[in-house]
Amino acid sequence: MSASVHDHIPLHAIPSTRDAQATLSPSVAETLTPKESTVSAIQPEPMVTKEMIKYERTAFATVCFTLFLNGWNDSSTGPLLPRMQETYGVGFAVVSLVFISACCGFILAALVNVHLSDRFGFGKIIVFASLLQLAGYAIQSAAPPFPVFVIAFSLNGFGFGILDAQSNGFVALLRDSGKGKMSLLHAAYGCGAFAAPLVATQFFHMRRWSFHYLTSLALAVINLVALIIVFRFNTVEQALAKTGVVTVSDASNEGGKMKQIMKVKAVHLLALFIFVYVGVEVTIGGWIVTYSLLVRGGGPASGYISSGFFGGLMLGRIVLIWVTRMIGERRVIYVYTALCIALEITIWFVPSLIENAIAVSFVGLFLGPIYPICMTVSSEVLPPWLLVGSIGWIAGIGQAGSAAFPFMTGAIASKTGVRAMQPLLVGMMGGMILLWLLVPRKVVKTQ
Numbered sequence: 001m002s003a004s005v006h007d008h009i010p011l012h013a014i015p016s017t018r019d020a021q022a023t024l025s026p027s028v029a030e031t032l033t034p035k036e037s038t039v040s041a042i043q044p045e046p047m048v049t050k051e052m053i054k055y056e057r058t059a060f061a062t063v064c065f066t067l068f069l070n071g072w073n074d075s076s077t078g079p080l081l082p083r084m085q086e087t088y089g090v091g092f093a094v095v096s097l098v099f100i101s102a103c104c105g106f107i108l109a110a111l112v113n114v115h116l117s118d119r120f121g122f123g124k125i126i127v128f129a130s131l132l133q134l135a136g137y138a139i140q141s142a143a144p145p146f147p148v149f150v151i152a153f154s155l156n157g158f159g160f161g162i163l164d165a166q167s168n169g170f171v172a173l174l175r176d177s178g179k180g181k182m183s184l185l186h187a188a189y190g191c192g193a194f195a196a197p198l199v200a201t202q203f204f205h206m207r208r209w210s211f212h213y214l215t216s217l218a219l220a221v222i223n224l225v226a227l228i229i230v231f232r233f234n235t236v237e238q239a240l241a242k243t244g245v246v247t248v249s250d251a252s253n254e255g256g257k258m259k260q261i262m263k264v265k266a267v268h269l270l271a272l273f274i275f276v277y278v279g280v281e282v283t284i285g286g287w288i289v290t291y292s293l294l295v296r297g298g299g300p301a302s303g304y305i306s307s308g309f310f311g312g313l314m315l316g317r318i319v320l321i322w323v324t325r326m327i328g329e330r331r332v333i334y335v336y337t338a339l340c341i342a343l344e345i346t347i348w349f350v351p352s353l354i355e356n357a358i359a360v361s362f363v364g365l366f367l368g369p370i371y372p373i374c375m376t377v378s379s380e381v382l383p384p385w386l387l388v389g390s391i392g393w394i395a396g397i398g399q400a401g402s403a404a405f406p407f408m409t410g411a412i413a414s415k416t417g418v419r420a421m422q423p424l425l426v427g428m429m430g431g432m433i434l435l436w437l438l439v440p441r442k443v444v445k446t447q
Helices: 017-022 050-088 097-120 122-141 146-173 177-204 209-231 236-241 254-263 265-294 300-319 321-327 329-349 353-367 370-381 384-416 418-438
Strands: 008-010 247-249
Touching: 050 097, 050 122, 050 146, 050 177, 050 209, 050 265, 050 300, 097 122, 097 146, 097 254, 097 384, 122 146, 122 209, 122 236, 146 177, 146 236, 146 370, 146 384, 177 209, 177 265, 177 300, 177 370, 254 384, 265 300, 265 353, 265 370, 265 384, 265 418, 300 321, 300 353, 321 329, 329 353, 329 370, 329 418, 370 384, 384 418
Parallel strands: none
Antiparallel strands: 008 247
């Protein structure tokens, strides 16, 4: 059986067994037996060479490009929704089926990610997922009959769900992953999400608007080639060894890994939080253009408002790192979310396209850091031998939120109008605060 991203944990991330147990939250510790909370003997790590550092940077840049493409995919739909409605003659509820289709792909990816990783290994399943992306974009670019067009979103959803989980897991295993790498990884997502609406808005004016997906196809080809060249179908153990990170197998039963993850309450709380967070993020990116057109009387250039939001998302994951460190990762979530709620209320009640566009950009700025912060907190409250499998589940469920909530918005808009988007978003952000209150804290070490 191939080694996978879920089979091994880095030595630099493993405390002693006693320390590991002491730092777990009560909800985590209660679910694990003594046998499950042990790891094999630790061997000293090798000296890190220049070649290892170079490979780590190359591998990190490669998964960053994968997340760039993920962001590109998520933000491409919003600016093109009005053209989809026009071409296929469908309303808000029906066109929102593209989000439901993607949601099905994301959920399936979350369910089978650990199994596929254990069975085939990191290097093989990321190539398989990339091939599904190519198929999805090829279908979408032809603007086929609506049912086929919708099914293509499932292919993309499954592919991106696998890639998102594996990319987050790989970076979590890198040395010093918590010192900015996770924020940079998700800044790459924001960069892709910023760029896509700029391009999609140009295709909005064209007769063959679906050719936008040819640009996505070209990026997916580059991503596939890069993943093959850099990782060469390696297992995660082999890839990490090239960076100087030594890994060991955990002592738990591989076949029961998913069962162990499902027993940890903190995993489900974090997954639900990310589910709502990503839902907020993609609902804004997916529907703000339609909202600006129909409610604020904006023109076709309203597509750039979506880019402003995702541009803020990208910047927030970089420029607010120092604010996060100063206030503290747990407390700053409440600050960022409260600011987002206040800004959304201005978009709701201030009838100004310019003000709304500026406010949306700042919402992106403050929303941006929340995802990487949550991933960092995950490493503090979850057992290290289940960390990467748990992150894969959390990320996969989060991606499902990127489809479920935009669909809900479309369904509500078909009944009450797209104005309902703002109160829905305010309610979802309030839900984020309540969910964050429930996430367990790291327990102080005791003798």
